[in-house]
Amino acid sequence: MSKHKILSRALFAVLAGATAFGAQAAQDTGFYAGAGAGQSQIDEHAYDDEDTAFSVFGGYQFNRWFGLEAGYADFGKLKPDVAGTSLEASSVYLTAVGTLPFTEKFSGYAKAGFQRWDLDTAIPGLAGTGDDSGTDPTYGVGLQYSFTDAFALRAEYSRFEVEDADLDLAQLQARFDF
Template sequence: MKKIKILSRTLLAVVLGAGAFGAQAAENPGFYVGAGAGQSFVDESDYDDEDTAFSVFGGYQFNRYFGLEAGYADFGELEPEGAGRALEANSAYLTAVGTVPFTDKFSGYAKAGFHRWDLDTAIPSLTSTRDDSGSDPTYGLGLQYRFSDKVALRTEYSRFEVEDIDLDLAQVQVRFDF
């Protein structure tokens, strides 16, 4: 009987200790906003170029593992190989974000969803791209380092499908939590 009491006290101490650590390490649910800058890349059809890109985003973190994020990305101006008109593209997106915490401050995340893209002109060299706007999937991976409860630095690589073209975006972003 004495061994059972000692074992139950030890087990209770371990459970309470893990609960306290889990509460300390958990991100608070709430809204966040941010902005990023980086490079957009395209290597498809007649286009093989890169340009400076910008984004703004906002979301809601439900818990430390899941959130929803909406944003806007401007891919800049992508020049065609040879003659042709430069491609200017932008996108508004909505994604689900799954986060895996590695430590209290450092985590990785994956996101997937859909985006509404807009081109300044249709791409005539692609038979399927006759429109200058549409909706397609988007997805990406990133790493996040939290400086404080309110500020985090993120690096992210995302792909935005635009019918038969893949626009890639590599960015450094700053996130502010409320």
């Protein structure tokens, strides 16, 4: 089964679950925004490196269990194992976010969607088109702790597919609800 069919089925399941619970959760809705910092990592082809990464994001929480989120991630500069060109990568993404509250303040979430990635140069030896930009799936999981109704900290691990390579991003994020 292709990764696009798997992603489509996962998004459908998240949407269906959120719709089923939506009538019960009139509270916990609204816009939010935030920023994160952490570490990007690639271990594909000639590249096996890590660098500091940053992200900004914003979204709308439709109910306690479902939201949509858009964001930008800068993966930093990733160097090849051997001589070669360093790789700078970034991504703009849109994801559906399914949230599972464990308590009033602590929850887990999963997100899946699509991203538009951009590289400053094509990855040598990568199967595919060899382009320096494209559209592929992205997905991730995280934990969130809400300190107040307006502020939460998140720990998130995401994967951004770039043709046949995977860029991973682990970060700590601050979220502000409006």
